[in-house]
Amino acid sequence: MGYRVIFLANPVKLSSKNEQLLIDNGEVTKIPLEDIECIVADTPQLNITARLLAKFAEYAISFYVTDKGHHPSGVFLPVSRHSRHMSVLQSQIDMTLPTKKKLWKQIVRQKIENQATVLKLCDIEGWHEIDCIKNSVKSGDSENMEAVAASKYFRLMFGKTFARAQENGINAALNYGYAILRGTIEKYLVAYGYEPALGIFHKSSLNSFNLADDLIEAYRPLIDLYVKEFVSEDEELKTARKAQLVNLLNANVIIDNRLFACARAIELTVSSLTGFIQGNKNELLLPAIMDLEQHRYE
Numbered sequence: 001m002g003y004r005v006i007f008l009a010n011p012v013k014l015s016s017k018n019e020q021l022l023i024d025n026g027e028v029t030k031i032p033l034e035d036i037e038c039i040v041a042d043t044p045q046l047n048i049t050a051r052l053l054a055k056f057a058e059y060a061i062s063f064y065v066t067d068k069g070h071h072p073s074g075v076f077l078p079v080s081r082h083s084r085h086m087s088v089l090q091s092q093i094d095m096t097l098p099t100k101k102k103l104w105k106q107i108v109r110q111k112i113e114n115q116a117t118v119l120k121l122c123d124i125e126g127w128h129e130i131d132c133i134k135n136s137v138k139s140g141d142s143e144n145m146e147a148v149a150a151s152k153y154f155r156l157m158f159g160k161t162f163a164r165a166q167e168n169g170i171n172a173a174l175n176y177g178y179a180i181l182r183g184t185i186e187k188y189l190v191a192y193g194y195e196p197a198l199g200i201f202h203k204s205s206l207n208s209f210n211l212a213d214d215l216i217e218a219y220r221p222l223i224d225l226y227v228k229e230f231v232s233e234d235e236e237l238k239t240a241r242k243a244q245l246v247n248l249l250n251a252n253v254i255i256d257n258r259l260f261a262c263a264r265a266i267e268l269t270v271s272s273l274t275g276f277i278q279g280n281k282n283e284l285l286l287p288a289i290m291d292l293e294q295h296r297y298e
Contacts, residue, residue, distance in 0.1 A: 002037040002061065003261060003297055005250060007243035011045035016055050037263050038062035038184065040246050042070055042239065062187045064180070070242070071172075072179035077187050088193035091277045095200075101140030103276065103284060104201045107217050108141045109134045110286040112149045114221040117289045119156055122228050126156045141201075146217070157228055169235035170227055176237060177223030177245040178216065184249060184263055185212040185219075188270040215269055218286045222248060222262060226292060252295050253287035261295035262287070 006023075013024040021036060023029040033055060041048075041064065056063050057078040067073035116131035133149045154162055158170055165171075186209050189196045199210025207213065226248055231241065249263040256268065265287045275281035 002033075002035050002059065003250060003263070003295075004031060004035045005037055005246045006031070006039045007239075007246050008039065008041045008043055008046065009239040009243075010043055012043065013047040014052055015049065016052050021052075021055075033059045033061065036061045037249055038064065038180070038246070040064040040066070040072070040180070040242070042066045042242060060187065060191055062183050064183060070237070071176060072183065075183040075186065077183075077190050088274060089195055091274070092194055092198055095277055098139075099277065100200045103273075104141055104214070105137055105139050106284050106286065107200075107214060108146045109137050110218040110288075111146065111220065112137070114218060114287070114289040115149060115153045115224070118221045118225045118228070119153070121225060121289075121291055122157070124156050126152070130156070157224060158233075168233045169231055169237060170233050172237040173227045173231045173235075173241065173245060174223055176242060177226065177248060178220060180246050180249065181216055181219050181223065181262075181266075182209065182212050184266050185215050185270070188267045189215075192270050192274065194270070194273075215266075215273075218269075219253075219262065219266065221289050222251060222253065222287075225289065226251075229292070247294075250295050252290060252293050254290055255287045256285050259295065261297075264295075 008023070010025055015022045015024070016033065019033050020030045021033055023031070036059065039056075039061060053063070053076060056076060060078050063076040064072050065074045112130060112134040116127045116134075119127035119130060130149055130153055133145055136143070137145045154164065162170070164174075186196055189211055194211060196209045196211045197207070199207075200214040202210035202213040204210060223245070226245065230244070235241070250261045252259050253262050253265045255265040260268065268285050269287070272281060272283075272285035276284050
């Protein structure tokens with residue numbers, strides 16, 4: 001699996017040679033394709049070929065583009081499927097309602113636990129109140145405790161008047177970070193043979209990535225933690241900040257009682273979903289959030 005995250009903010013020409021990415025902005029930088037997890041092109045002045053996009057697909061590299069507001073607006077994903085795509089897809093289609101409810105309960109409980117952890121790491125009183133809410137989550141989160149926790153959590157994190165619909169620096173950073181996480185989850189869902197439109201809880205007919213929006217929930221607090229520590233409400237989301245948000249894919253989380261980079265943890269979550277759906281596992285592998293630190297690669 002790749003580990004490098006590349007953020008392009010200036011006019012650049014991209015090409016490949018000898019299984020390396022060549023980044024030419026006057027000087028040429030070479031990076032092995034096998035080392036790359038994702039690339040974010042935050043510039044309209046980009047020279048790239050279809051041949052290179054095919055290489056990105058071959059090496060399962062996510063390639064993001066941004067809109068005129070410099071927010072992620074699209075992601076190029078490899079379409080090569082898992083070797084047993086049909087069996088995975090059939091299992092996904094045949095998933096029973098009790099199984100979906102059990103999965104969603106686990107995701108919501110872990111999300112709330114991670115929200116409480118983030119509050120505690122930020123020395124915010126009230127974290128224990130959020131942590132207790134997870135014990136009230138029932139099968140399928142029938143009483144919508146996720147929304148109850150979120151309402152209290154965001155006010156504790158960012159102030160009593162804060163709302164997710166507001167246009168400010170905090171929400172801009174949150175949205176940017178969430179978009180990067182979502183694209184990474186989408187990539188691994190495709191790689192493991194899933195149809196991303198078939199969700200567990202999210203079911204919108206207008207959403208091609210309902211399943212990604214299910215799995216992202218336990219990972220969102222990682223972005224929240226970074227934004228709380230480093231982003232102010234009146235801050236303009238600039239290039240350096242965006243690059244740091246992308247690099248959270250290399251931040252450590254705890255999954256399966258071990259430290260993994262966030263991107264690798266996402267792959268483990270998606271991989272474990274297969275065992276859960278097919279009845280071989282009782283628990284979905286989900287991340288536990290810790291204080292911010294970059295993963296050390298051997």
